[in-house]
Amino acid sequence: MNNNEKQTQKNSTKGKLTLAMTAGAVVGGAFVLVRNPSARTRLKETSGSTKNTVSQYISNVKADPAGAKNQLVDRIQKTASITREAVNKIQDILDNEGKEITNRVQEVKEESEEIVSTAKEASDELKEVGDKVGEAKDELTESKEDKQQALANDENLSIVEDDEHEIKKTIKPN
Template sequence: MPNEQLNQRSQQTESQKGKLSLAITVGALVGGILVLAKNDNARTRLKETSASTKNSVSQYVSDVKADPSGAKNDLVDRIQKTASITKEALNKIQEILDTQGKDIAEKAQEVKEESQDIVSTAKDAGEELKDVGDKVKEAKDELTESAEDEAAATTSPSTTSKDDDDDINDPTVAKGPVN
């Protein structure tokens, strides 16, 4: 039973593909006809091209009928010349690829090595910057601790007499040595 369903689905898919390709072909033909119907230049070019092709084919057929072996030899010669020219072109392309390919591979290797150097240098710089950041943090902590120690020393309760308290408000009196 499942095999029959699979076959039916396959046939439906093939049928849909056939309909789609037919629709595309018909659409292309209709589009071409509309272009030819509306465009005088396109019609003229089509007529000229068709006439030229017809004349070329007619001339070739008459040449082959007149001298079949000569036409065959001429065709074989042209094919051999074309094959020779194509072979030369392919050899030249291969030669270019070989020389340029080596240059490209060398340049790619150089770029790879330079990229690795750049990455290594960037990592080193990052580590050095981290060390600098640690030193800056340490300096900040030291300044913060010093400021806290000074603040604690100036605000700590003292066992002073009433006269010393009056001196605190007097800006001309300094506690401790003056340098």
């Protein structure tokens, strides 16, 4: 398939989609009008009002074409001027607030980096404390084993322990 055939097929698909959407909108609108009498009344009033407004505008244009043209040009110029002002205000807001947002984001980033750094330091310190606790445990375990070894070597010595005290008692042979 060459590019022209692809483009033709693409345009055909777009046309079918547009037609289907339009048909769906018309059918949906007709359904609403059939089912809802107040919608029919509103549609009649709105279309009548629109017809009167358009008729009045056409009459004004026929009566004074130059004046109607000037009015339309003035309205377009005023609309363009208002739109330019709005765009300029939006641009000013984006410029000023954008800088503010950028500064705040930078502050949050720096604070986050500080927090991560502090957490890493605390982690290292806690690891050192854990190592010290392990050494203390080993020391206590070795000390208890030494006492038991001494007991085994000296049959005349007995050690009695509770949670807070250690009592050494020498047993005299009979």
